[in-house]
Amino acid sequence: MSTSRGARQPTIKEVARLAGVSPMTASRTLAGGRNVRPDLQERVLAAVRELGYYRNENARSLRPGQPSGLIGIAITNLANPYYGNFALGVEEVAAEHGRRIILGNTGEDDARERQLVSDFIGRQVDGLILVPVSGDAAHLKPERLGEVPLVLASRRVPGLDVDTVLLDDVGGAYRGTVSLLDAGHTRIGFLGNRSSVFTGERRFRGYEQAMTERGVPVDPAIVARDQQDVAAASLAAKAMLDRDEPPTAIFSANNRNTIGALREIGRRIREGRSGPRPAIVSFDDFELSELMPVPVTVIDHDARLLGREAATLLFSRLDEDVAVPARTVELPVSIEYP
Amino acid sequence: MSTSRGARQPTIKEVARLAGVSPMTASRTLAGGRNVRPDLQERVLAAVRELGYYRNENARSLRPGQPSGLIGIAITNLANPYYGNFALGVEEVAAEHGRRIILGNTGEDDARERQLVSDFIGRQVDGLILVPVSGDAAHLKPERLGEVPLVLASRRVPGLDVDTVLLDDVGGAYRGTVSLLDAGHTRIGFLGNRSSVFTGERRFRGYEQAMTERGVPVDPAIVARDQQDVAAASLAAKAMLDRDEPPTAIFSANNRNTIGALREIGRRIREGRSGPRPAIVSFDDFELSELMPVPVTVIDHDARLLGREAATLLFSRLDEDVAVPARTVELPVSIEYP
Numbered sequence: 255m256s257t258s259r260g261a262r263q264p265t266i267k268e269v270a271r272l273a274g275v276s277p278m279t280a281s282r283t284l285a286g287g288r289n290v291r292p293d294l295q296e297r298v299l300a301a302v303r304e305l306g307y308y309r310n311e312n313a314r315s316l317r318p319g320q321p322s323g324l325i326g327i328a329i330t331n332l333a334n335p336y337y338g339n340f341a342l343g344v345e346e347v348a349a350e351h352g353r354r355i356i357l358g359n360t361g362e363d364d365a366r367e368r369q370l371v372s373d374f375i376g377r378q379v380d381g382l383i384l385v386p387v388s389g390d391a392a393h394l395k396p397e398r399l400g401e402v403p404l405v406l407a408s409r410r411v412p413g414l415d416v417d418t419v420l421l422d423d424v425g426g427a428y429r430g431t432v433s434l435l436d437a438g439h440t441r442i443g444f445l446g447n448r449s450s451v452f453t454g455e456r457r458f459r460g461y462e463q464a465m466t467e468r469g470v471p472v473d474p475a476i477v478a479r480d481q482q483d484v485a486a487a488s489l490a491a492k493a494m495l496d497r498d499e500p501p502t503a504i505f506s507a508n509n510r511n512t513i514g515a516l517r518e519i520g521r522r523i524r525e526g527r528s529g530p531r532p533a534i535v536s537f538d539d540f541e542l543s544e545l546m547p548v549p550v551t552v553i554d555h556d557a558r559l560l561g562r563e564a565a566t567l568l569f570s571r572l573d574e575d576v577a578v579p580a581r582t583v584e585l586p587v588s589i590e591y592p
Numbered sequence: 593m594s595t596s597r598g599a600r601q602p603t604i605k606e607v608a609r610l611a612g613v614s615p616m617t618a619s620r621t622l623a624g625g626r627n628v629r630p631d632l633q634e635r636v637l638a639a640v641r642e643l644g645y646y647r648n649e650n651a652r653s654l655r656p657g658q659p660s661g662l663i664g665i666a667i668t669n670l671a672n673p674y675y676g677n678f679a680l681g682v683e684e685v686a687a688e689h690g691r692r693i694i695l696g697n698t699g700e701d702d703a704r705e706r707q708l709v710s711d712f713i714g715r716q717v718d719g720l721i722l723v724p725v726s727g728d729a730a731h732l733k734p735e736r737l738g739e740v741p742l743v744l745a746s747r748r749v750p751g752l753d754v755d756t757v758l759l760d761d762v763g764g765a766y767r768g769t770v771s772l773l774d775a776g777h778t779r780i781g782f783l784g785n786r787s788s789v790f791t792g793e794r795r796f797r798g799y800e801q802a803m804t805e806r807g808v809p810v811d812p813a814i815v816a817r818d819q820q821d822v823a824a825a826s827l828a829a830k831a832m833l834d835r836d837e838p839p840t841a842i843f844s845a846n847n848r849n850t851i852g853a854l855r856e857i858g859r860r861i862r863e864g865r866s867g868p869r870p871a872i873v874s875f876d877d878f879e880l881s882e883l884m885p886v887p888v889t890v891i892d893h894d895a896r897l898l899g900r901e902a903a904t905l906l907f908s909r910l911d912e913d914v915a916v917p918a919r920t921v922e923l924p925v926s927i928e929y930p
Contacts, residue, residue: 284710299706323715324694332683333896338676345670345697354711356662357695359683368637372622373692377661484879513879520883540879541822541851545858547883558671 273301325355326374327383332359336557343561368393381568386411403571407564409452417567418582426553426587427460430535439503443476443494446507457507476501487514500530509538549592611639663693664712665721670697674895681899706731719906724749741909745902747790755905756920764891764925765798768873777841781814784845795845814839825852838868847876887930
């Protein structure tokens with residue numbers, strides 16, 4: 255087997271010669287195909303197949319000063335379709351720049367995040383994109399990262415002045431809550447994740463702001479802010495709806511809480527129980543929201559675009575003078591009424 | 593800045609000394625924490641933070657015969673929540689073995705798959721896990737992969753005898769279709785992805801088998817097998833339901849087709865149109881299936897488990913004598929009636 259490990263590998267020049275293209279074109283094709291015509295890419299890949307050529311990325315990265323060609327991403331919950339789309343957006347932009355992504359799931363666990371970041375840095379990633387778990391900045395300081403550029407997505411970390419992509423959490427939550435108040439609701443519950451989570455805090459603030467402006471008190475009895483998954487959200491919705499004075503509407507701060515609330519509402523309907531059928535405002539879209547048994551207003555945004563923006567910030571940082579100050583991009587959200 | 597690039601890095605021994613553990617324990621913690629008590633891991637990570645230590649994975653991988661510690665995964669559609677969960681399952685098992693995953697999205701594109709595989713091999717991954725796009729085996733032959741172990745997930749590639757994790761596609765589709773026939777349906781449509789896709793072919797076969805056994809003809813007019821996304825599936829469902837003899841039930845071969853069909857059915861209901869309200873059998877679960885306006889039977893399976901099984905096969909291959917013949921694991925599915 256002439257192409258097994260350790261045997262001599264054909265060179266990029268041999269690949270280019272067989273494909274009838276320049277070595278630069280062959281090289282660009284293998285780096286992701288940016289600025290290379292599809293027919294030329296196809297010829298290069300045919301030559302690669304013919305010759306059994308593989309670029310040795312690790313050897314390349316070991317030359318001093320050479321990048322590894324890897325971008326590390328740590329996200330909090332890959333089981334949430336939102337983050338699948340986010341990772342896809344990063345992967346697309348990374349591929350356009352000839353990079354690959356190393357992906358890790360933190361599960362909202364501080365220690366796991368520290369371990370992943372340390373591991374990624376040890377692998378000499380070109381850059382890091384992180385949906386941070388907590389407000390602890392110590393392990394994310396530039397000097398702790400060996401000056402590898404870091405972009406935060408969705409959430410900020412206090413005391414860390416780095417490129418960040420956020421959503422308009424406060425404005426979106428405010429407008430969503432106002433839409434419920436405009437519809438005449440005054441007893442509006444809140445479901446969200448831990449307040450230590452940056453987006454949880456911001457979305458609660460938007461809800462609170464709208465309520466306060468209209469002179470409607472926020473009743474702590476129908477505010478539940480500690481649900482990280484669908485099962486916990488269902489239980490929180492159940493407790494709220496079982497009260498003597500249940501909410502007539504619920505603001506849900508993310509799609510895990512929305513799915514949980516709707517699951518509980520659906521259960522009550524199937525069991526033929528009377529009682530509240532609360533209207534829902536959901537931060538985060540979800541599939542088939544239009545088919546729900548109660549009206550669902552969606553505060554929508556594009557997770558894939560968020561991933562693309564995060565990667566774009568990272569690559570502009572890699573290509574630029576590092577002296578540019580940290581930037582924050584806040585992406586707009588749109589409200590979709592039922 | 594003592595920890596910036598190029599400056600001397602503290603050694604693993606210094607980390608171990610500060611943490612009060614053996615260098616082996618420190619090393620194991622940084623490799624993923626397998627077999628290390630949580631309190632010791634916490635001490636090691638504290639020492640790592642204190643000293644600013646980072647393991648240099650690339651340098652490690654360059655020693656001849658040393659693995660890179662990376663597992664390459666290429667999946668077909670990261671925007672499908674099914675694959676987010678699949679990747680999560682692989683990532684969990686990889687982390688238990690001190691490995692990280694490099695993730696690429698092929699978008700069902702042959703050329704992109706070849707490019708990703710070539711790139712992963714160039715990066716000297718320890719192993720590859722692939723949801724293959726097509727039936728082309730040439731670029732996946734062991735000698736083309738430099739003998740790097742490959743595990744296929746969800747789909748097989750003809751002519752390629754490697755470790756494979758599949759679902760019981762035929763049996764699941766058969767049982768799902770039988771449940772529609774048992775309910776009295778005789779006009780049952782089929783929505784699926786391209787027949788060149790292995791699962792599409794297997795799931796069609798299960799449907800066809802059930803129909804044929806009961807003497808119910810398969811009508812090509814209500815069989816649509818070319819939808820790769822939700823928008824295309826909606827259009828296919830619309831065309832089927834607009835026919836003079838629309839189906840009274842639809843077998844949908846994956847969750848993208850199910851969502852598309854339900855979106856079209858919901859649109860008709862909201863527009864107050866009369867006409868068919870087909871029952872649905874869906875291969876692949878989706879969130880809130882219990883709240884749909886038509887009865888949905890789900891052929892359910894665990895994408896995360898599929899990922900875990902694929903990774904488990906890969907690591908057993910890495911730890912074992914490579915002479916073990918290729919294995920196929922077929923995971924069962926369960927049927928959830930509405």
